[in-house]
Amino acid sequence: MTALLEVEDLRVSYGKIEAVKGISFSVEAGQVVTLIGTNGAGKTTTLRTLSGLLKPTSGKILFEGKPLTGVPAHKIVALGLAHSPEGRHIFPRLTIFENLQLGAFLRKDKEGIEKDIQRAYDLFPILGERRNQAAGTLSGGEQQMLAMGRALMSQPKLLMLDEPSMGLSPIMMQKIMATIAELKSQGTTILLVEQNAQAALSLADRGHVMEVGNIVLSGTGQDLLHDESVRKAYLGED
Amino acid sequence: MNTLPQQLANGLLLGSMYGLIAIGYTMVYGIVQLINFAHGEIFMTGAFGALTVYFYILPDGTPMAAAVPLMLLGGAIVAVLIAVGAERFAYRPLRGAPRLAPLITAIGLSLALQEVVRNFYPEADKARAFPGLDTTHDIGSVTIKDADIFLICAAVICMAALAIFVRKSRTGRAMQATAQDPDTAQLMGIDTNRIIVIAFAIGGLFAAVAALAYGMKYGNVDYRMGFLMGLKAFTAAVLGGIGNIYGAMLGGVVLGIAETLASAYIDDIPGMHLFGGGSWKDVWAFCLLIIVLLVRPQGLLGERVADRA
Numbered sequence: 428m429t430a431l432l433e434v435e436d437l438r439v440s441y442g443k444i445e446a447v448k449g450i451s452f453s454v455e456a457g458q459v460v461t462l463i464g465t466n467g468a469g470k471t472t473t474l475r476t477l478s479g480l481l482k483p484t485s486g487k488i489l490f491e492g493k494p495l496t497g498v499p500a501h502k503i504v505a506l507g508l509a510h511s512p513e514g515r516h517i518f519p520r521l522t523i524f525e526n527l528q529l530g531a532f533l534r535k536d537k538e539g540i541e542k543d544i545q546r547a548y549d550l551f552p553i554l555g556e557r558r559n560q561a562a563g564t565l566s567g568g569e570q571q572m573l574a575m576g577r578a579l580m581s582q583p584k585l586l587m588l589d590e591p592s593m594g595l596s597p598i599m600m601q602k603i604m605a606t607i608a609e610l611k612s613q614g615t616t617i618l619l620v621e622q623n624a625q626a627a628l629s630l631a632d633r634g635h636v637m638e639v640g641n642i643v644l645s646g647t648g649q650d651l652l653h654d655e656s657v658r659k660a661y662l663g664e665d
Numbered sequence: 666m667n668t669l670p671q672q673l674a675n676g677l678l679l680g681s682m683y684g685l686i687a688i689g690y691t692m693v694y695g696i697v698q699l700i701n702f703a704h705g706e707i708f709m710t711g712a713f714g715a716l717t718v719y720f721y722i723l724p725d726g727t728p729m730a731a732a733v734p735l736m737l738l739g740g741a742i743v744a745v746l747i748a749v750g751a752e753r754f755a756y757r758p759l760r761g762a763p764r765l766a767p768l769i770t771a772i773g774l775s776l777a778l779q780e781v782v783r784n785f786y787p788e789a790d791k792a793r794a795f796p797g798l799d800t801t802h803d804i805g806s807v808t809i810k811d812a813d814i815f816l817i818c819a820a821v822i823c824m825a826a827l828a829i830f831v832r833k834s835r836t837g838r839a840m841q842a843t844a845q846d847p848d849t850a851q852l853m854g855i856d857t858n859r860i861i862v863i864a865f866a867i868g869g870l871f872a873a874v875a876a877l878a879y880g881m882k883y884g885n886v887d888y889r890m891g892f893l894m895g896l897k898a899f900t901a902a903v904l905g906g907i908g909n910i911y912g913a914m915l916g917g918v919v920l921g922i923a924e925t926l927a928s929a930y931i932d933d934i935p936g937m938h939l940f941g942g943g944s945w946k947d948v949w950a951f952c953l954l955i956i957v958l959l960v961r962p963q964g965l966l967g968e969r970v971a972d973r974a
Contacts (some may be wrong), residue, residue, distance in 0.1 A: 500851035
């Protein structure tokens, strides 16, 4: 069986600076895979390359066996890859409802879209209560919920979440992580980028630790959680 | 003769024309943060497109009622093609380049368009007569021409159609998304290049409408007509809040009325008798811009850019 997503020796540069230096990993259908690491490790660059916003300098990205390199960003979502970007990037002057509708921009099934918007409201009741409010007026955590809800609206085969817990209060962070766990239990395949290694690894089937553009350590979520060096570097233990 | 209601009507008409052109500046700016300084020249080519239809395509003596729609079509085709061509071949290759590069390109393009028309359009080195719609109507103390009626109706229809298009259509929603966050818009599956082309095309179309109205109202067109009209329309766009389509129209009307009233009445103010009349109207228009930028830098309907939490 081939993996849903396969990344092989991926390299990405900004001008002369190489941000991702030849990484390989894969995501199987139904798995939650996490990339952890500090700021500047290349995690966000990796996701932005997968969704076509950045062009790799070399390497292969196969999604369901088909190459993604060279496919423009707006066509990648149609293939089943949704990306909830770092910093949430909701459309601030559109309403919550309109943001969710845009998540389903390429879908034609009106009834299905309505049903999925309702599902987003069920998943995050606050979004339903404020459906006609401009998204820019939401709190950070609520915007994160909206960004996740919006990404789910394309009915993705793979959901990529970039730093969903960034800048959130501990309570809000727990809520977001609980939602990711719920999505996982529903069978959603997720590629999760996080700085909060503890939370990400406890959810993940597999984890990869990134450092300055390389994957330095891989394993199951549990393995990494108990790995000596990971505990020291990312979980704040001596 | 020139009563206050007449002056207000004149200002409103001039302002509608500014507003129609300003839409082109504001939509393009809203989506790609580019001031398309060649837009005034796109307006000018629209006028020559309409003129071409009247003098070189339609048989002599075609009644204006039949000619106007075809002139509009001709002007629109020329202006839209040039606007879209400018995007495709001049601005798109410079996307991601420093801001100054597309700006200089725009100025170069605007000079090039002027010179092409001046040198290659028959007898365009001086003003060319344009068929007018000069039948006048008296409404109370206000006298307006058929060309004015065309202008005001066209402006209202265009604005209403644009507002509905942007708010209600799928493409309009995609435009709003692209204006607010182009990268994320792509993540939704929006082809932002297509949206940018549409913004340029709408700008060209509205400029062509304004150009036809201009020609029929003033009775002549020339290769330099886009310079001052473009500059005023740009002023209107900034005045109203650049990036905001309602702001463009409001800014146009405010500018048109302010300019008209200033040139009519400012010399009645004691000590200002030297500063009245038409030759000072541009000065007052740009003074208004300076005042608005000092008091309200984001423009009348502009939004403060602070919504990214």
